[in-house]
Structure formats: structure tokens, C-alpha cells
Amino acid sequence: xxxxxxxxxxxxxxxxxxxxxxxxxxxxxxxxxxxxxxxxxxxxxxxxxxxxxxxxxxxxxxxxxxxxxxxxxxxxxxxxxxxxxxxxxxxxxxxxxxxxxxxxxxxxxxxxxxxxxxxxxxxxxxxxxxxxxxxxxxxxxxxxxxxxxxxxxxxxxxxxxxxxxxxxxxxxxxxxxxxxxxxxxxxxxxxxxxxxxxxxxxxxxxxxxxxxxxxxxxxxxxxxxxxxxxxxxxxxxxxxxxxxxxxxxxxxxxxxxxxxxxxxxxxxxxxxxxxxxxxxxxxxxxxxxxxxxxxxxxxxxxxxxxxxxxxxxxxxxxxxxxxxxxxxxxxxxxxxxxxxxxxxxxxxxxxxxxxxxxxxxxxxxxxxxxxxxxxxxx
Numbered sequence: 523x524x525x526x527x528x529x530x531x532x533x534x535x536x537x538x539x540x541x542x543x544x545x546x547x548x549x550x551x552x553x554x555x556x557x558x559x560x561x562x563x564x565x566x567x568x569x570x571x572x573x574x575x576x577x578x579x580x581x582x583x584x585x586x587x588x589x590x591x592x593x594x595x596x597x598x599x600x601x602x603x604x605x606x607x608x609x610x611x612x613x614x615x616x617x618x619x620x621x622x623x624x625x626x627x628x629x630x631x632x633x634x635x636x637x638x639x640x641x642x643x644x645x646x647x648x649x650x651x652x653x654x655x656x657x658x659x660x661x662x663x664x665x666x667x668x669x670x671x672x673x674x675x676x677x678x679x680x681x682x683x684x685x686x687x688x689x690x691x692x693x694x695x696x697x698x699x700x701x702x703x704x705x706x707x708x709x710x711x712x713x714x715x716x717x718x719x720x721x722x723x724x725x726x727x728x729x730x731x732x733x734x735x736x737x738x739x740x741x742x743x744x745x746x747x748x749x750x751x752x753x754x755x756x757x758x759x760x761x762x763x764x765x766x767x768x769x770x771x772x773x774x775x776x777x778x779x780x781x782x783x784x785x786x787x788x789x790x791x792x793x794x795x796x797x798x799x800x801x802x803x804x805x806x807x808x809x810x811x812x813x814x815x816x817x818x819x820x821x822x823x824x825x826x827x828x829x830x831x832x833x834x835x836x837x838x839x840x841x842x843x844x845x846x847x848x849x850x851x852x853x854x855x856x857x858x859x860x861x862x863x864x865x866x867x868x869x870x871x872x873x874x875x876x877x878x879x880x881x882x883x884x885x886x887x888x889x890x891x892x893x894x895x896x897x898x899x900x
Contacts, residue, residue: 601618617629
């Protein structure tokens, strides 16, 4: 198979639609590390049907979609278109598109196909996502250290018979499914035989049921006629009973009207009684409030009376003290008066001793003033 062109859009670092033309001869891709050289090889493997995120250096298959940068938003899908020609020279266009949350979709020459169909086409062309012709980093070491089975697979792909093995595995799988279906068919046939025997028994039972149904219908018709005759007689009796019941209903209606009138009168009387009861309750509540206020006033008056009694007892005690002080003051005054009389007598006798008496008088006056002060205080 010869690849002529590769288109990428939103795949890893190829955010804008990019086209790589592969001309006849040797085509080289050069550039610094991280510029996306390995992404081209991964894009070829991805469009050929690679489904291992590990092989695509990602944690999930949706990681091949451009994740965005600080200056550019992320993309919602990634698409790779591979144009080439098969060994017969027929043009072929393979498209793989993946959307976030929707999975991958394949198109071959404008038609929707399965991933298995795409892998089979590339296997027939002796290539594919795991072809040894796609040499990535570390692939040479893997080829050198490959086991005999892996080397055999490489040789089969190089010889162009890998597609035959894929078709053989598909044919074997279909054969096993066919054998399984045949076994199930035998089980179904055995089940159908038992169902046929059961259906025959059911057919006999159905024939017997039909005969019994005809007899039952005849008996039911006779029964319906007898019931209709009894119902007609019962209807006549019911009409007579209905007429009697209607007369009773009229009488009952009259009694009900009278009872309703009595009920309305009782309801009016009950409403008046309830209003009067409400007024009595309001009066009783007002009397209760007044009694509570009077009780409060009575308690306050009793407390005031007790305070007055205590004040009276205190005043009587103060009066007794004042009386004692007055008696003491009177006794002191009488003593002073007697002393004054004796002093006057001594004055007439001791006139000649005036200076001494004056001094004594001054002393007596001082004593008198002291006594008067004491009397005044008393």
C-alpha cells in the first residue's frame, strides 16, 4: 500500500487543519524536540485503527484531541484523513473522527464502516496499526528482543498474509457461532416436539371445551329466561312497594320539614344562649380582675398598717427617752435654783468680800451657763 497524503485537524498538537503530502521517493520530517514529529506517525497508526491509549502516549483515547493552551481554546473533535492506493492502484480514503463523549467513527471512501473493516483492509495490504513497517522509538530494540511468535507475525505481515489470518480467525469465530447456533437449534427442536404434544392435548381439551361451552350457553339461556320471568314478577312487586315507599317518603318529608323548623328554632335559642354565656364569661372575667386588684390594694394597706404600728412603737420609745431627759433636766434646774438662792444669801453676807464673791459669781455664772447649755440640750 502507498500513502500519498495525510490530513490532520485537532489531533494532538495539530490544532489547525494541516496537510502532509508524501511524494514518491524518500520523505523526511525534521524539527526540534516537541514539534510534533512523533504525532505524525501516531496519526497514521490511529487512522489505521489503533485503540490502545498507551500506544498513543495518552491516558485515554479522547486525549488525542487538542486540549487547549492559555492562548487557544480546546477542540471538541479530532480528525485524521489518510489518502493512498492499494496494490491494485485503486484510490482509497480512510477517515477517522473522534468527538468528546461520542467515541470514534470511521469512513471509507465516503461510506461509514466499522473499525474491524478498516483493520481488515490494512491487513490485506500487509500493513496496519501494529505493522513492523511503522518503526517508532524503541521499535528496533523490540524487534531484536522479539520472541519467535512475534517474529513470525512480522514475517507474515511482510509476506502479506496477515489479512488471511485475520479472515481465518473471523471464519473460525463465525464457525464456532454457527455450531453454537446449531446446538441451540437442536434444543429448540426438542422443545418444539414437546410443545407439539402439549398442543395436541390442548386441542383435544379445546374441542371438549367447545362442546361444553355450547351446552353451557343453552343452559345459561334457559337460566336467563327463568331469571327474566322472575325479575318481571319481582319488578311488579317492586313497583307496588315503590308506590308505598313513596307515600312513606312524603310523610317522612313532612316530618323532616317540621324537624328542620324545630332545629332552626333550637339553633337560634342556642345562639342566644351562647351569646349570653359569653357576656357572663366577660363579666366574670372583669370581676375576677377587680377582685385581684382589690386583693393587691388590701395587701398594700395591711403592709402600710404594719409599718405604722412599727413607727408608733418607735415613737413611744422615743417619748419615754425624752421624758427621762426632761426629768433629769428639771432636777438639774431645781438644784441650780437652790444653789442660786444660797448664793444670793451668801452675797448679802459676803458683800465685803466682793472680789472673792465676784470671782465666785463669775464661776457660778459659768456654771450656770454650762447648766443652761445642758438644759437646752436636754
